[in-house]
Amino acid sequence: MDIQNDEKGAKILPLSYGLSLLKQLLPVPTHIFKSDCHYYEKFDNNEYDDWNVFKTDFDFRCRIVQKIKESRLTIISDEKPVVYGGVACADELILVIGPISITEIDQSFCKLYALKHNAVNVAPFNCTVQKLASILLLIHSSITGEYIYLSDFINDTALSEDIIENTNRQFARIFSEQSLNTRTHNPSQFEESIKNAITTGNVEGLKQALNSIYASMRGTLSRNSLRSAKNLAIVDITIATRAAIDAGLSVEEMYTISDGFIMEVEDCKYEADAAALAQACALRCTQKVAKYLSERKARSTSLPVDRACQYIDHHINEKFDLTSMSNKLKISSSYLSKLFRQEKNISIGDYIRRRKIEIAKMLLRTTDRSLGEIAMLLSFNSQSHFGRVFLKETGMTPAAYKNSNAIRDSFL
Template identity: 30%
Template structure:
């Protein structure tokens, strides 16, 4: 139960969505709710029982529920050692009361929430089989939830009390990250022992050292993601980046690997702060660079990007050159090479496979660009990284 509650707390902190846990009778066991939203759960009793009744009726573990006012919930049933536990993610409002509500926004939000639901399932169940499609059920009334007085609300004081690190250390990391200078943050992390000390000081999964380390990672990732958003990184970009790091952490097998990934994660968010918060970049250039970061593995062209942003290719090219000091293709290649470094270090993929994965058509072209940017070939980089990897904590 403690492990599930900790995961729920981390998920809530990372995505800002409330999570409730209840036993098979519908009694709430824990609630991860932002303090400003507690009043939404004040009166009304029947939502959980209606949901759980429907889940039991069709014997399906994963549901999406809609209320009459178009709030969405994801409900998940998981087996514990002694009983089943139902987790409820939501509520999340999707519609506006105004008649001119943009249906495109509704569609975008639906897709994002479906994605969050699948991530929710994966994090708590993590079976080898494919994530099942959630069944959709319309609730007959607009509910609110009753929380009994004995339930302890997990109030995450986002600025006053960061998870698992001291306030002083949080402020130091935040200050250094907000410079956007990766080398400054790298030097700070190299001299820092608090990651390992934190693993030892706080046990976040009873009897499971690796699970505890992963929970630490999720919590730290949530904190760092929040720092990035507060520092000007676009919210959706930061959340997507955080999710990708959490997925990578879940697939690691030693604490040493988790520590290395944690440092990489902090450095990547620092670089994102520099990218988004750079006052010399216009909003258009920031959006284009963000688009490159999300779609670098595709066959991106200047003409395609110009068409997407409604500008002439020459205008886009000149503006990027002027503000970044690099051409459109140089910016794109830099992003691709940065991602290829991760694959060279963390995967067993061949050089050709990595070249294709990051958007190059040919290995020779990839190797030429890689050497131009880094000064060494992809093979030399991979060998150098493998020689430097130590595993003292595993």
């Protein structure tokens, strides 16, 4: 490939030049194919290469090339922990990087992998998903001029549907009031930028924070790299959900989301999956805060009423005391009650009962707690009292509601 000029007269360097630099940075296995799935001659060494799965398994090569042609930029993880990266280049050429091992693999797996593709047993090159994704994005951006966040690309390729599905299933059996207190020694600016983005509902700000230089300056929370990645993800999830609570979201709802993500992180087999789940949680929290702030702005309620609603959500599992709340908010109880009814068209007592029933409905949909446990958790006088209030608010009994809304998750 000779040096060419683009339509503006600028020099377009040959692909071979870029690949020669790539080999100096990280000696990953690279392949260039034509649109018919055959090797591009200038990049083929004309040897059989009995270790090269793309030469020993032509059908497999065609499947990989076709997937890259369809997506233009992707990481293919059908054979995890062995993955392949691909970029559709100019002149209908397809660049494939791989096979790459994203974690340490034993000899038995290597043998099975080689046998599957009729190749000689050779351990695949090892590097992280982040490094592979960075290489692909550099190549893709140089070709198209398109700017893609590294975290977005990894989430789209590493956070698979089965991980999301398993996360949702956790909500069918998880509800805990436990809160994690352990914090890693993150760069303070990195942590603060994420919390600020979440508490203000700034999705774009969150993406910028997650892609900042500080994102790679993380501590090590275990000698085992996977355990460390899980611990960091748990810390990040805790920070994200607490920031959402500080913004005014329901404590119980955010704890449920936090526990669901944390349980799924514990089941991760790869570091990239744990990191992707933590970022997905931060994004979810930011989106929920943005929606909450938008709805609150549309209601145009006064600051005392907003603070009263936040207080109620933070103490929803306690017996309500109007005097205590008024003292805490430094406002007279009579004035607050009058202002609340004027702006909400409902009394404070009725609002609290309504919020308790909303939380109860969430617990009935997403946990296996008994009616008695839910009644006690939300400080009803008894299970029968809970049932009467629930029936009045919804028109159906708690048991009937639970049966008609079995495991219907709406979090992702």
